[in-house]
Amino acid sequence: MERSSRFDGSDCEPRINKSPKDLNSIAILRTFQRDQDIFEHYHRCDWWYRIVSGATRKYRIRSDGRRQIADINLPGDFFGFSSSDAHASSVQAIVEGTIVACYPRAAIEALADSDPATAKLIRLGTFAAIERLEQQIFVVSTMSAPERVRAFLVHFRDRIGRSGESDLALPITRYDIADLLGLSTETVCRAFTDLRERGAISLEGPRNVTIIRP
């Protein structure tokens, strides 16, 4: 934890605070570099997390070295929960300078027990995660490669951009998209060019996408 700062600038150690609506007071803010681990598979989960700015990927590595990304997290998303003591995945920062609020598990669980508003916030965060994961399962197991890329773009636009806007600055590489969609990078590329040639999207550089026809 090379850099850490507090939400409110008060005292430096995480303070167990059970008072309602005081989520920020138990948080430690940490800044992560690109590709830096926030937590790793099989490690103890003593913290819960919430993204302040930037983005993260939740992933696992297969024995053959292939990587599967299960979820992309954006500002406001909670992550790091587990029903057991160990994490089932790893999480890394995607963009440079991603800021994450870290909550000591005992403290935030105590806060959730005493403050219904906090408990509800966490509940809604987990419900949203479940819906994203179900959508993800739906995408990777029923759709063809071009359909997956198209679904990814539409879904990501809805999450990251203001509604109505069709311009989209992707924070992630083709490799990330491939590992998220269960495809190879080459197939993702071909899907992008296909969509462009069909007039469904337009590209200004590889990372700036405009969705023309959903």
Place this chain on the structure above:
Amino acid sequence: MERSSRFDGSDCEPRINKSPKDLNSIAILRTFQRDQDIFEHYHRCDWWYRIVSGATRKYRIRSDGRRQIADINLPGDFFGFSSSDAHASSVQAIVEGTIVACYPRAAIEALADSDPATAKLIRLGTFAAIERLEQQIFVVSTMSAPERVRAFLVHFRDRIGRSGESDLALPITRYDIADLLGLSTETVCRAFTDLRERGAISLEGPRNVTIIRP
């Protein structure tokens, strides 16, 4: 709701009960036939559910008619949550006579707010669901067909059977397995016969599997 009975046999209408550790008192027990809907996609979610006995599948239907099963739920599992007002999937009973405890949403949310033990139970249920879904994503997007079937069998044995036992009575058809794993029934069949011919499993009829080598 053709048949309904109470957990504890007390009065007949769902009673809003905020007292701690009183989850059962707000539950209505319902019994479902095989393939009967428990709730449907896009419908309002006014209830949360927990399986008492039997099994359910959570699924969506594509526009081309294909079905994707996102999760299989077994006794003790909570389901039916949503961060919005409408369900993102449908849920059906798989086995005849599946019994589900149904909790009015307002009542169980109020209970969760007032009773930390209930809130924790729900939290752990959702965390377990998240881990199952992540595992599911991992399986369907990185594994070959035989690997998926093998992973399904091992995972299902761990969930349904006593640990150590290798005998497994599948409550679901090849079609269900195919829609869960994102494969065609034919491919699932071929994977089963492959595993049998290699001596990894033995079959006594299509639905009774013994895992010999995981």
Place this chain on the structure above:
DNA sequence: CGGGCGTTTGAAACCCCTCAAGGAAGGTGG
């Protein structure tokens, strides 16, 4: 006994992956 459902096997077509190579963009050191 016939019908329907679930299961199994076979052959051909297709989609995606792998392997290979080239191009574009950004950072670093000379």
Place this chain on the structure above:
DNA sequence: CCACCTTCCTTGAGGGGTTTCAAACGCCCG
């Protein structure tokens, strides 16, 4: 400022796994 490197992106050709289409078998039940 340019050469060089690394990383990311893109395109092409061949091979393999899965789907699709087709058909047959066993089984339960009316």
